[in-house]
Amino acid sequence: xxxxxxxxxxxxxxxxxxxxxxxxxxxxxxxxxxxxxxxxxxxxxxxxxxxxxxxxxxxxxxxxxxxxxxxxxxxxxxxxxxxxxxxxxxxxxxxxxxxxxxxxxxxxxxxxxxxxxxxxxxxxxxxxxxxxxxxxxxxxxxxxxxxxxxxxxxxxxxxxxxxxxxxxxxxxxxxxx
Amino acid sequence: xxxxxxxxxxxxxxxxxxxxxxxxxxxxxxxxxxxxxxxxxxxxxxxxxxxxxxxxxxxxxxxxxxxxxxxxxxxxxxxxxxxxxxxxxxxxxxxxxxxxxxxxxxxxxxxxxxxxxxxxxxxxxxxxxxxxxxxxxxxxxxxxxxxxxxxxxxxxxxxxxxxxxxxxxxxxxxxxxxxxxxxxxxxxxxxxxxxxxxxxxxxxxxxxxxxxxxxxxxxxxxxxxxxxxxxxxxxxxxxxxxxxx
Numbered sequence: 001x002x003x004x005x006x007x008x009x010x011x012x013x014x015x016x017x018x019x020x021x022x023x024x025x026x027x028x029x030x031x032x033x034x035x036x037x038x039x040x041x042x043x044x045x046x047x048x049x050x051x052x053x054x055x056x057x058x059x060x061x062x063x064x065x066x067x068x069x070x071x072x073x074x075x076x077x078x079x080x081x082x083x084x085x086x087x088x089x090x091x092x093x094x095x096x097x098x099x100x101x102x103x104x105x106x107x108x109x110x111x112x113x114x115x116x117x118x119x120x121x122x123x124x125x126x127x128x129x130x131x132x133x134x135x136x137x138x139x140x141x142x143x144x145x146x147x148x149x150x151x152x153x154x155x156x157x158x159x160x161x162x163x164x165x166x167x168x169x170x171x172x173x174x175x176x177x
Numbered sequence: 178x179x180x181x182x183x184x185x186x187x188x189x190x191x192x193x194x195x196x197x198x199x200x201x202x203x204x205x206x207x208x209x210x211x212x213x214x215x216x217x218x219x220x221x222x223x224x225x226x227x228x229x230x231x232x233x234x235x236x237x238x239x240x241x242x243x244x245x246x247x248x249x250x251x252x253x254x255x256x257x258x259x260x261x262x263x264x265x266x267x268x269x270x271x272x273x274x275x276x277x278x279x280x281x282x283x284x285x286x287x288x289x290x291x292x293x294x295x296x297x298x299x300x301x302x303x304x305x306x307x308x309x310x311x312x313x314x315x316x317x318x319x320x321x322x323x324x325x326x327x328x329x330x331x332x333x334x335x336x337x338x339x340x341x342x343x344x345x346x347x348x349x350x351x352x353x354x355x356x357x358x359x360x361x362x363x364x365x366x367x368x369x370x371x372x373x374x375x376x377x378x379x380x381x382x383x384x385x386x387x388x389x390x391x392x393x394x395x396x397x398x399x400x401x402x403x404x405x406x407x408x409x410x411x412x413x414x415x416x417x418x419x420x421x422x
Binding site for chain 1: 272273276279286288295327328329330331332334335360361362363401413415
């Protein structure tokens with residue numbers, strides 16, 4: 001009798017394990033597909049690709065302090081070098097690099113942020129200039145509620161998966177809407 | 178075996194000398210000894226800042242140049258300008274006296290390579306500079322993998338008086354003194370400290386001479402209000418050379 005129960009119990013366990021495995025497979029498969037889509041609520045606004053460069057206009061849609069999710073859709077590391085109007089030795093450049101197929105997140109409240117994109121090249125310290133439009137996917141959370149204590153211009157996420165990037169932002173205390 | 182030990186010791190010594198050479202200051206302290214305007218002085222026994230430089234202004238200037246006002250010890254080398262009685266803080270500034278600001282706003286620039294801050298008014302005139310000690314590469318208490326200060330452009334959103342204290346450090350207790358703290362991002366603040374060792378040594382905050390923090394707190398830094406479009410004084414934390422984040 002006892003043997004029978006334990007036999008039935010292990011059979012259920014096998015079925016359960018199989019179901020969990022299939023579910024996780026579906027979840028992971030979905031993760032890959034989801035990774036190329038913009039996060040929910042992240043809109044295709046507040047930026048422009050022009051002459052190989054990327055311009056961000058945080059104030060254009062929604063509040064001035066915005067959150068940009070930027071995906072490197074190429075299979076090599078993309079370096080972002082900020083371009084500024086004035087030439088001052090004390091200008092702060094919000095430069096960054098994003099790993100292949102990964103998302104980075106920039107918080108900014110500047111009027112305009114302009115980037116030139118490069119990929120690593122042995123011949124040049126700054127790399128070879130590439131067209132930002134071919135290598136980047138951009139979206140903006142235009143109505144983010146920032147606390148007074150976490151505003152500013154800085155990179156919040158260096159390089160992560162889409163869900164990982166959203167998690168990092170939330171853990172940072174910023175709620176994208 | 179002894180031979181191997183010798184080779185290992187030599188290799189390690191070479192490695193450490195290369196590693197430490199990378200962290201050697203360029204803009205302050207002993208690095209200035211090679212210039213004819215400065216001389217390097219070895220501190221003698223039972224010497225102190227006050228004994229060596231009785232004049233308060235001159236003492237302040239030498240401390241700024243050495244990026245420290247901590248106790249001196251016998252054998253320490255400090256840099257002293259040759260014409261100390263004729264120069265002012267502007268003459269030894271590591272920052273330009275005038276910049277062209279991109280927007281008409283007051284700003285505090287923290288340069289971690291120079292281990293110094295600069296306060297510029299709305300028109301881009303340098304009104305004050307002084308030493309800082311920002312976040313160290315490794316936390317002294319292992320509270321985080323790194324204690325480097327977050328870099329970026331921020332705004333001061335809160336400031337307190339000389340009684341300001343940390344709610345976090347020392348870990349588990351809090352209570353570390355942060356006189357005249359001025360918070361600019363989350364728990365990061367510029368504040369006064371008695372320990373400015375001439376290198377990056379903090380948990381992420383920007384330590385400065387207490388007299389500088391007091392001046393900034395009382396006379397320079399503004400919180401958000403209607404007059405500044407609800408944007409407090411700008412704080413720019415520049416990345417270390419060769420490290421963008």
